[in-house]
């Protein structure tokens with residue numbers, strides 16, 4: 001039987017959780033690449049509105065979610081927590097497996113949780129246009145949707161190879177009124193420079209971020225929006241973990257292991273961060289970040305300062321990185337093709353609070369197809385990484401006959417990624 005744990009609309013969390021208030025160690029600050037000193041809020045104010053810069057640097061434990069944002073969350077939140085009984089039965093495991101379903105959002109992934117918040121704070125700060133980049137299109141479509149909600153123009157630089165090969169999310173962005181430009185483009189100095197050297201350049205996230213930032217710096221009513229990595233993005237995503245906490249309490253379960261896929265760290269952070277205080281208080285709870293073997297920033301990267309983009313325009317972030325010029329192979333999990341990681345998650349890995357593992361593409365698609373048939377949800381290739389590790393944990397529990405509680409985040413559905421399946 002299907003067991004769904006649903007919260008009432010009024011149980012939607014009213015505050016986001018800021019883990020920085022509780023960590024027993026300090027994060028290394030973002031650095032200005034010119035001065036090598038902590039980047040100043042004034043410098044960030046060229047690209048982000050003041051309320052988001054404040055959240056980026058805040059150490060307040062709870063931050064109120066504005067009513068206007070709650071109203072938009074209420075369209076699809078609280079999302080269900082589902083017990084994967086069909087998967088459990090197939091695996092013959094004594095473990096109980098639960099997944100949070102973020103594919104229930106209007107654009108099919110967790111990214112709307114921060115897109116709505118970022119659009120709101122930009123709106124009240126006087127921004128007219130939001131500029132961003134997107135790989136496979138999840139972030140671009142989430143921001144286009146959020147921009148439409150708050151009356152902002154949205155301009156998206158989409159990695160050219162995805163623009164050509166994955167037209168569905170391009171259409172999705174257009175449905176919500178976003179404008180989409182394949183990157184590298186002729187619209188920015190950085191794009192023109194790359195095209196001059198290599199007219200067939202397929203593009204990358206790093207190049208698209210560079211083009212988006214140059215566009216923002218040329219205009220004074222435009223701001224930049226980032227879909228992952230930064231502290232304020234992880235903060236907005238904690239609505240996921242806060243709901244999971246309430247849902248598990250409702251059914252009297254205590255998680256032993258919490259799992260999420262890791263690209264820039266936002267869905268993983270949003271899922272686990274509200275449980276970090278429990279771990280710091282001595283509870284036996286493990287956190288596992290799952291990444292592709294071909295883009296292994298947490299498992300194989302170096303822990304050091306690096307740029308977030310290829311052009312070298314962003315502040316330097318202390319993170320696990322494969323190097324800003326790393327070009328990941330064209331795996332289907334486009335959202336996991338990022339050279340770096342969220343500074344918060346990187347620090348938790350460094351301090352031994354978070355484990356990181358990686359799997360090859362063949363293995364994650366094997367589990368993704370099985371999951372689709374058993375549970376009736378076609379997962380995004382990114383989310384399939386979390387499924388894979390959850391299944392491996394459940395098989396381990398079977399070996400040692402342990403009644404473990406496994407929770408993972410299903411960050412999105414794969415209905416726009418079907419070509420990856422065939």
Ligand SMILES: *Cc1c(COP(=O)(O)O)cnc(C)c1O
Pocket residue numbers: 108109110111138139227228229261262263264265266267268335336380382383411412413
């Ligand atoms: C973008 C995306 C990811 C990866 O980004 P994170 O910031 O690491 O969460 C994972 N899953 C889905 C469905 C995505 O759209």
